[in-house]
Amino acid sequence: xAERKFxxxxxxxxxxxxxxxxxxxQQTAEWDGVRNYQARNYIxxxxxxxDGVLFYHSxxxxxxxxxxATIAREAYPDNTAWDSKAKYYDPKSxxxxxxxxxxxxxxxxxxxxxxxxxEIKKNPKLSSMLLVRRGMRLxxxxxxxxxxxxxxxxxxxxx
DNA sequence: GCCAACGTTGGC
DNA sequence: GCCAACGTTGGC
Numbered sequence: 001x002a003e004r005k006f007x008x009x010x011x012x013x014x015x016x017x018x019x020x021x022x023x024x025x026q027q028t029a030e031w032d033g034v035r036n037y038q039a040r041n042y043i044x045x046x047x048x049x050x051d052g053v054l055f056y057h058s059x060x061x062x063x064x065x066x067x068x069a070t071i072a073r074e075a076y077p078d079n080t081a082w083d084s085k086a087k088y089y090d091p092k093s094x095x096x097x098x099x100x101x102x103x104x105x106x107x108x109x110x111x112x113x114x115x116x117x118x119e120i121k122k123n124p125k126l127s128s129m130l131l132v133r134r135g136m137r138l139x140x141x142x143x144x145x146x147x148x149x150x151x152x153x154x155x156x157x158x159x
Numbered sequence: 160g161c162c163a164a165c166g167t168t169g170g171c
Numbered sequence: 172g173c174c175a176a177c178g179t180t181g182g183c
Contacts, residue, residue: 012181036166059181117182137165137180 005046006148008054008065008131008141009105018055018066018110027107028072032080033088035100039140044075044101053105056131057114064114067149073104077122111155125150 009031011017021029034040053069077098080086093099120126129142143151 010181039168063182096182 001046002048004051005048006052006054006143006145007047008056008129008143009069010056010058010139013057013081014060017057017106021105021107022070023056024107028104030102030104032047032078034102034139035088035090036139037079037093040099040101042140042142043103046142047071047074047103049074052143053067054060054143054148054151056109062114062116062118064116065111065120066114066154067110067155068108068152069105070108071103072106075101075103078102109156113155113157115151115154119154120151123148123150123154135136 004131013019021027023153031043034043049071049112051071053071055067055069057063077095078088078093078100079095080088081090081093081098081100082095083089084091088100092101115134120129121132126132126147129143129147130136130138
């Protein structure tokens with residue numbers, strides 16, 4: 001069995017929050033709308049069922065990792081790409097040759113203590129994360145096992 | 160609301 | 172294939 005990988009998914013909570021994921025049936029959602037090739041490649045080529053996901057709230061107060069989730073279904077075509085009424089419609093993609101892919105994620109646990117971007121920047125174990133590198137605006141990023149473990153440990157502790 | 164840093168687009 | 176213009180992201 002391949003080694004488990006770890007990821008960070010960004011979402012603006014006003015658009016889709018961790019609470020929204022928790023309130024889904026089976027606490028599972030299709031992660032559609034990814035329209036960046038690098039993120040698409042991670043989804044298509046590297047994500048496996050069971051991989052860990054840090055759920056990050058961007059453009060919020062505070063910006064923070066608020067919980068964890070699991071890859072529940074591996075890459076499959078993002079059908080919203082060829083829905084002309086969808087927000088992320090892409091006329092270049094079609095069912096015969098889908099450009100964009102998505103995974104399903106299932107909520108795992110909400111952190112007792114959201115791990116803020118500020119804390120991440122101050123923590124020597126976390127300060128080299130892609131997340132805090134200037135200009136790293138990927139909505140889906142790989143996270144190392146060490147970073148995963150540190151953030152999960154911080155998130156679990158009450159305060 | 161500002162604006163820096165990206166990715167994408169399209170003219171040449 | 173270059174690169175300027177443009178749109179988007181996302182912290183502040």
